[in-house]
Amino acid sequence: MTARASGSAPGAALAGLVAAPVVVGLGYSAAAAIGLAGPAARGLSLVHIDRVMRDATVWRGLAWTIYAAALATALATAAAVAVAIGFRGTGIGDRLARIAALVPFPIPYVVAAAGAVLVLGQSGLLARLAAAAGVIHDPSGFPPLVLDRPGLGFILTFAWKEVPFLTFVAVSVLATRGQQLEETARTLGASPAATLRRVTVPLLWRGLAPAVVLVFIFIAGTYEGAALLGPTDPLPFAVATYERYQALDLTLRGDGFVLTLLGLILGLAAVAVFEWTRARAERLRS
Amino acid sequence: MTAPGGVPDRPLPAPAANGALDVRGLAVSFGSHAGLAQIDLSVAAGERFAIVGASGAGKTSLLRAIAGLVPCTAGRVVIGGRDVSALPPERRDAVYLHQVPTLFPHLTVFENVAFPMRVRGLGRAEIERRVPEMLAAVRLAGFGARSPQTLSGGQRHRVALARAMAARPSVLLLDEPLSSLDPGLREEVREAILDVQHVDRPAVVLVTHDLDDAGLLADRVAVLLDRRLTAGTPPSALFGHPPTLAVARFLGFANELPGHVLADGTFEWPLGRLRPAPALPCGPAIGLCRADAVRPAAGGVPLRITGLRYHAQRTTAVGELLVRRDGQGTSADPPAWPTSVELQVLPGAVPAIGDILPVTVDARDVSVFPLR
Amino acid sequence: MTHAPVPGRTTAAPIPVATGASPGWRGVRLAMVTLLVISAVGPPALLAMLSASQSWFYPALLPTGWTADAWSAVVRRGPLARAVGTSVVLGLTTGVVGCVLAAPIGRALARLHGAARHVAVAAAVLPAAAPPIAVATGLQLTFVRAQLAGTPVGVVLAHLVPAVGVLSFFFFAVFTAYDTRLDDEARSLGASPRQVWLRVTLPTLRPQLGAGVGLGFLVSWGQVPLTLVIGGGRVHTLPLEVMGYVQAGETRFAAAAALLLILLPIVLLLVASARLVRGSAPASAPAPASAPAPASAPASAPTRVSA
Structure with a gap:
């Protein structure tokens, strides 16, 4: 008891310290959003908040961000689950697949996005291949995958980028207790398909959920990815935040603080969801 | 198949x-x-x-x-x-x-x-x-x-x-x-x-x-x-x-003592003589019995108690049999075979170390295996 | 299949895992392996080709002329080479300082229970999960007031914000899995808490500490928004160079810079993963000490390597 009591207070305090910069940012942007701080401070006023609330482009950008991040996350999750279930043996093919799936892990977002521009753009490699194969005749015949409204390039790129992390987690979820539970299911009468559906996938889902939430948070929050691959209309939320913040017009800069505040609040909410899924997954282990 | x-x-x-x-x-x-x-x-x-x-x-x-x-x-x-x-x-x-x-x-x-x-x-x-x-x-x-x-x-x-x-x-x-x-x-x-x-x-x-x-x-x-x-x-x-002897050893019998099967089919060992069934070939053999098969009995082989072992639900005593090899050997020789024996004792009748206790074992409780 | 047929076997091999082994499945597996390998090897190969192509006009499938000007610019210590140096220094500093700060924090988090654990873990993850651009814009004027904006020190401090978040969570997972009986044993053998930390805990966790430094390095190595906003255009890192070249349409230089940005981390990963990937031992086998962090704590890898 004493050990626990004495260990608990510093732990909480240290965690608070880690979060402090975000809290400072939250406080500052909140103050700036209501006109009490920042370059455009002119006394308490809700004018910036009001302008942002009425600005449809902001909300459309936010909606696009959520849509693209959700779709990319879903694709990456499906791929990671497939790799983790399909390649968990000790054979050469299994190992090769696991290594190959891990390689993009350390590739920075900015490289992934830059590479996507060079490959998926209308004069990129895919377009050349298509032309060489005679499918299209000139670059404009190639579907726009970059800076496009549906965000196909963005979605594919970041789905690819996040497969390694999710695969890594999925493989370790299955390695911990997966085989034993699957054997139990089989000997209790479940067919391979039923075992997959009733044991492997639910187990994987619970263990993987916190990682999936993190991946969504990362993709939704990327600035450089959205700047290089996202559309200009609707403008992705991260890009909109930076553009308003950088604006010469002081009114727009005030709006930038409202977007900053909104981004940080959304981050806070996402972290709460993450911690909820993490606690659920943690309970699976005992 | x-x-x-x-x-x-x-x-x-x-x-x-x-x-x-x-x-x-x-x-x-x-x-x-x-x-x-x-x-x-x-x-x-x-x-x-x-x-x-x-x-x-x-x-x-x-x-x-x-x-x-x-x-x-x-x-x-x-x-x-x-x-x-x-x-x-x-x-x-x-x-x-x-x-x-x-x-x-x-x-x-x-x-x-x-x-x-x-x-x-x-x-x-x-x-x-x-x-x-x-x-x-x-x-x-x-x-x-x-x-x-x-x-x-x-x-x-x-x-x-x-x-x-x-x-x-x-x-x-x-x-x-x-x-x-x-x-x-x-x-x-x-x-x-x-x-x-x-x-x-x-x-x-x-x-x-x-x-x-x-x-x-x-x-x-x-x-x-x-x-x-x-x-x-x-x-x-x-x-x-x-x-088999291997199974017997795996099961961990408390007492394992060597002896001889004599020409008439009798097994002679430190705890006396008995007639194993079925009959065994003449020659060296090993007899095994559990601690609870060895019983104090008047007229038995004298055992000098050297130690006590307290288990959770029972107590056993260990000791050395005071026997000389006879029959085939010369009775004047010191013991030429292991004579350590463990027996279960009742709570009210725990012997003291150094006591000499005559012990015997029922033939039905002994397993004998020929040595080859 | 992991089991080769045994000669003379009279019984069908049962299938220990949930998946079957039909020929169709084998085809799917082959296709998946191929796709994975292409997706792993393709991008670096492509960037290498682009970085040396003089002209590669549509619709030529391969470059029609080659040049090494982007690379010779690197060698001749142009801006690209300086950016590499800056990024390496920033990354190493962030990784090492981040681990020094985050390891004790992670241990403290792992010892919490109940509601305090949830709140503290969420707080520690927050800087890593909040949109980096919002963290940057929210902090910039504070950095300006502290005269840190536009300086390398300011940029390191800014990089440490998400890095310490990522690493606190990483070490939280490490210490949740850590067997504290080892520490108890050392205490009862007469070691002080400090001695236990330095002589038992840290040496035992050397592989994890290495991974932590690598993770902190990656957070800084790919960072764009915090460098952009806090550096204010005066600290030039490799990712900013990539951004600039791509936006300027300088394909060759963009590819060279991107390739530089990939190569170092991939080498690091391959070194590290030789250990990690060997895994997937039978479930009954105890996990080796260097095994990946526990399943439910995906900490071993919050990946936002950039941003």
């Missing part, structure tokens, strides 16, 4: 009478080890059959081979008269229970027990009627909504047993069912095993390294030694009269 690499090519002989499980000529190889060879065993419905063996003898592999969880290299497994050797685990009608209960952590207790019924496509009404019955059978009525993580160790074992019985298997395979448990829990889980067996009377095969567990749980016990399995015998017979 069967063509190499093929499936059984002729109709099976009728299984042993009432045989829920019949294993013939089973061989299992594991990795670089030699594996198991020529395993035969037959267990009747409602019977409990224990396989004992040292750690690493392959007990778990044998159970898993019967369950279909590891491949076997030869032989066949017949369950309920049906050759299941080529069938996957879910179609074998045998449930294997891990040593540590593996409950599905993502399902409630109710759903864990319902699992075998759901994968068999049973109707909702039947599941909702039978699961509480199964839980009641392991004295966990009302635990259905709990999550496995909230259960105690003994409760988890009981849920695992109830879930196994929900599959209504012909054969229940238990891997070290009591090994990892405290003394109190052992009794709880032992009773749960007996309880669930009442439901559908499956054949139970359990493996354990603990002879006491085997004796407590099983109707018959077999020993897995040196890749082979001995024939199953009731625990009293096995523990009293092991079939």
Whole structure:
């Protein structure tokens, strides 16, 4: 008891310290959003908040961000689950697949996005291949995958980028207790398909959920990815935040603080969801 | 038996009478080890059959081979008269229970027990009627909504047993069912095993390294030694009269003393003379008996007590027999053979160290093996 | 299949895992492996080709002329080479300082229970999970007031914000899995808490500490928004160079810079993963000490390597 009591207070305090910069940012942007701080401070006023609330482009950008991040996350999750279930043996093919799936892990977002521009753009490699194969005749015949409204390039790129992390987690979820539970299911009468559906996938889902939430948070929050691959209309939320913040017009800069505040609040909410899924997954282990 | 690499090519002989499980000529190889060879065993419905063996003898592999969880290299497994050797685990009608209960952590207790019924496509009404019955059978009525993580160790074992019985298997395979448990829990889980067996009377095969567990749980016990399995015998017979010296040594008899089988068939050893049945060839031999077979008796061989051993539920005394080798040797020589003996003593009659106690042993309690 | 057929086997091999082994499945597996390998090897190969192509006009499938000007610019210590140096220094500093700060925090988090654990873990993850651009814009004027904006020190401090978040969570997972009986044993053998930390805990966790430094390095190595906003255009890192070249349409230089940004981390990963990937031992086997962090704590890898 004493050990626990004495260990608990510093732990909480240290965690608070880690979060402090975000809290400072939250406080500052909140103050700036209501006109009490920042370059455009002119006394308490809700004018910036009001302008942002009425600005449809902001909300459309936010909606696009959520849509693209959700779709990319879903694709990456499906791929990671497939790799983790399909390649968990000790054979050469299994190992090769696991290594190959891990390689993009350390590739920075900015490289992934830059590479996507060079490959998926209308004069990129895919377009050349298509032309060489005679499918299209000139670059404009190639579907726009970059800076496009549906965000196909963005979605594919970041789905690819996040497969390694999710695969890594999925493989370790299955390695911990997966085989034993699957054997139990089989000997209790479940067919391979039923075992997959009733044991492997639910187990994987619970263990993987916190990682999936993190991946969504990362993709939704990327600035450089959205700047290089996202559309200009609707403008992705991260890009909109930076553009308003950088604006010469002081009114727009005030709006930038409202977007900053909104981004940080959304981050806070996402972290709460993450911690909820993490606690659920943690309970699976005992 | 069967063509190499093929499936059984002729109709099976009728299984042993009432045989829920019949294993013939089973061989299992594991990795670089030699594996198991020529395993035969037959267990009747409602019977409990224990396989004992040292750690690493392959007990778990044998159970898993019967369950279909590891491949076997030869032989066949017949369950309920049906050759299941080529069938996957879910179609074998045998449930294997891990040593540590593996409950599905993502399902409630109710759903864990319902699992075998759901994968068999049973109707909702039947599941909702039978699961509480199964839980009641392991004295966990009302635990259905709990999550496995909230259960105690003994409760988890009981849920695992109830879930196994929900599959209504012909054969229940238990891997070290009591090994990892405290003394109190052992009794709880032992009773749960007996309880669930009442439901559908499956054949139970359990493996354990603990002879006491085997004796407590099983109707018959077999020993897995040196890749082979001995024939199953009731625990009293096995523990009293092991079939071979190797088995006897595995069982750990307290007293092992050398002697001689004389020309007239009498076995002479430090504890006296006796006539083994069946008759043994003339020559050196070894006699074994349990500590509780040695009894203080007037006119017995004098034993000088040198130490006392206090076990939880019994006390034994150890000592040196004060005998000279006679008969074939010269009685003036000092002892030329080991004469250390352990005997069980009653709480009211614990001797003091240094006491001299005359002891004797009944011929029926001695196993004699010729030495070759 | 992991089991080769055993000669003379009379029983069908049971399938220990949930997946079957039909020929169709084998085809799917082959296709998946191919796709994975292409997706792993393709991008670096492509960037290498682009970085040296003089002209590669549509619709030529391969470059029609080659040049090494982007690479010779690197060698001749142009801006690209300076950016590499800056990024390496920033990354190493962030990784090492981040681990020094985060390891004790992670240990403290792992010892919490109940509601305090949830709140503290969420707080520690927050800087890593909040949108980096919002963290940057929210902090910039504070950095300006502290005269840290536009300086390398300011940029390191800014990078440490998400890095310490990521690493606190990483070490939280490490210490949740850590067997404290080892520490107890050392205490009962007469070691002080400090001695236990230095002589038992840290040496035992050397592989994890290495991974932590690598993770902190990656957070800084790919960072764009914090460098952009806090650096204010005066601290030139490799990712900013990539951004600039891509936006300026300088394909060759963009590819060279991107390739530089990939190569170092991939080499690091391959070194580290030799250990990690060997895994997937049978479930019954105990996890080796260097095994990946526990399943439910995906900490071993919050990946936002950039941003």
